[in-house]
Amino acid sequence: MSRAALLVLADGRFPAGGHAHSGGAEAAVKAGRITEAESLAEFCRGRLHxxxxxxxxxAAAAVLGADPAALDAAADARTPSPALRGAARKLGRQLMRAARATWPSGELDAVALEFPKGAHQPVVLGLAARAAGLEAVDAAYCAAYESVSGPASAVVRLLSLDPFDASGVLARLAPELDRVVDQAVGAALRVADEGVDVLPAVSAPLLEISAEAHAGWPVRLFAS
Structure with missing residues (x-):
């Protein structure tokens, strides 16, 4: 295994389409829930957990060899918002294209064929990490970090927030990110014996509701 592959997968320049999505930050900015670095930190903390x-x-469960179809169904069940399900599949399709070009794999080819409109992005992320020779913990870190780095980057554009402040928000979340990854990998390790229902199913109702409203905006900077 070359852990350097994780740097490629987590790089914001990896052509996986994430730059077009705000992770709910655009709707939160418009609603006045994110106004500066402190409120961005609270938003990112809630999204992380x-x-x-x-x-x-x-993502960790996918690296460990859980059935991608079962994981995709589990992701669907944990995403009540049709807008967010659609965004997750679009991101999954784009990530799949990038991953297949970067780390050719028969498993990736098979999943791409099974889900022509895209599997959920975290599932594809785990499969991409597996194809790259990475471990479950690597995929978990990548997914957890993406959940907060995307909104932070978007808010820099939406509010002209100082990029140094946004980076500070992410750095201060690092200890919590470690704990989230430990919890995620611990659950993923149980899937082989207990099935996908053992995976976390933590909800964020306001994100789901805001996503539906955001999808109907006539003008928006981000896709989600």
Whole structure:
């Protein structure tokens, strides 16, 4: 295993489509829930312990060899919002294209054929990490970090927030990110014996509701 592959997978320049999505930050900015670095930190903390935890567990379970179809169904069940399900599948399709070009794999080819419109992004992320020779903990870190780095980057554009402040928010979340990854990997390790229902199913109702409203905006900077 070359852990350097994780740097490629987690790099914001990896062509996986994440730059077009705000992770709910655009709707939160418009609603006045994110106004500066402190409120961004609270938004990211909430997202990390809900969406981030679920995504990290799904990605880790995919690396460990859980059935991708079962994981995709589990992701669907944990995403009540049709808008968010659609966004997750679009991101999954784009990530799949990038992953197959970067780490050719028969498993990736098979899943791409099974889900022509895209599997959920965390599932594809785990499969990409597996194809790259990475471990479950690597995929979990990548998923958890993406859950907060995406909104932080978006808020820099939406509010002209100082990038140094946004980076500080992410750095201060590091200890919590470690704990979320530990929890996610612990759950993923139980899937082989207990099935996908053992994976976290933490909800973020406001993100789901805001996503539905955001999808109907006539003008928006981000896709989600």
């Amino acid at each position: 809900t969406t981030g935890l679920v995504s990290a567990a799904l």
